[in-house]
Amino acid sequence: MPTSTLLICGIVLLTVVAIAYGGTFLLRVRAGDVATNELQRASFRAGHAHAGVLVILGLVVQILTAQPGVPAWSATIGSGVLWAAIVMPAGFFLSVIGKDPQKRNAWRYAIGAGGILLTIGVVGAGIGLISAGL
Numbered sequence: 001m002p003t004s005t006l007l008i009c010g011i012v013l014l015t016v017v018a019i020a021y022g023g024t025f026l027l028r029v030r031a032g033d034v035a036t037n038e039l040q041r042a043s044f045r046a047g048h049a050h051a052g053v054l055v056i057l058g059l060v061v062q063i064l065t066a067q068p069g070v071p072a073w074s075a076t077i078g079s080g081v082l083w084a085a086i087v088m089p090a091g092f093f094l095s096v097i098g099k100d101p102q103k104r105n106a107w108r109y110a111i112g113a114g115g116i117l118l119t120i121g122v123v124g125a126g127i128g129l130i131s132a133g134l
Helices: 003-031 038-065 072-078 080-094 108-133
Strands: none
Touching: 003 038, 003 080, 038 072, 038 080, 038 108, 072 080, 072 108, 080 108
16 A cells, blocks of 8 residues: 555544544533533534544545555545545534524535535446456
């Protein structure tokens, strides 16, 4: 596996600490220790869940696309999954900051942008893996 892939995977694994901290934040929200409205609670849950799932998926994509015979462009495009793991949860969290927001702010567009990055990443990685297997 290339050194750059090992470095990326190591850094991404360290982000799990931040995701775990996010889980403790959600427990405080659930206990009522942090004042939030329903929109914020739903967004915080969605952001936390997407971060955890996309980090794991991004790691799997990095490992798979680093295999011999898989085109290098596939790994590059597949890194979009890791970018989605940052952009999409940021959209969920930052779109509802403030005291008692009634609707999402402009950060809501980051949710869609993360979805685009995710789609491009998994499609590119998938095509690269299929082409390596032919």
